Amino acid sequence: MLFVVILLIGVPAGYIVISAGQSRDSGRDKQARASARGLTAEWPPRVTRRIYEVPITGYSDDVAFYESNSWNTSKLYVQFTTSENGLNLFLDRIGTGPGELDKGRVTISTEEAAEVGWHLGAGRPSASSRALSTVPTDKEDWSGLVKNLPGPRPRLEVTVDRSNPAHPMVYVVSTVKL
Secondary structure, eight states, X not given: OHHHHHXXXXXXXXXXXXXXHHHHHHHHHHHHHHHOOSOBSSOXXXXXXXXXXXXXXXXXXXXXXXXXXXXXXXXXXXXXXXXXXXXXXHHHHTTOOGGGSEETOOOSOHHHHHHHTOOOSTTSXXXXXXXXXXXXXXXXXXXXXXXXXXXTXXXXXXXXXXXXXXXXXXXXXXXXXX
16 A cells, blocks of 8 residues: 555656756757857758748758847748759749859848858858868859748848858858748
8 A cells, every 4th residue: 555655656756856957958958059159060950941931852961040039020031052953853842943053143242141150252162061061162163042032931132152062062041031
């Protein structure tokens, strides 16, 4: 009888202690993400990628992100290195194609790039871990597009560094107006 009473009290108490620890850890993770300044070298959470409609392709490398929020605008900054096929798949998933990329154009503003420490455009070495050299890039290595998705969906600014054509580095700023 005493054993049953101990089980009736001990099991729920143990469950509460474990649940509290897990909940606290979850809150710390969210707090760390919210207080981050600059890029975080990991994949954005899946729900974040869906909200901002940034479909990073599988097997991408150098993935990093940063999310900023204000009362009327939220932005997701994402970078990743992919393959030529991965770039084509990414562009297809956002409703465009490689032919829409304007050669020599960087579509992400200097102010937006500075927010996360990006140095985009000709005259700078590629930030990709798969860069072929540390020589500064040329204007023709860069291309970009702006995709305004219909309705309340985000605006995507995409800039691509093709200094290594086999492994382009993709930079995306997705803006949601609230």
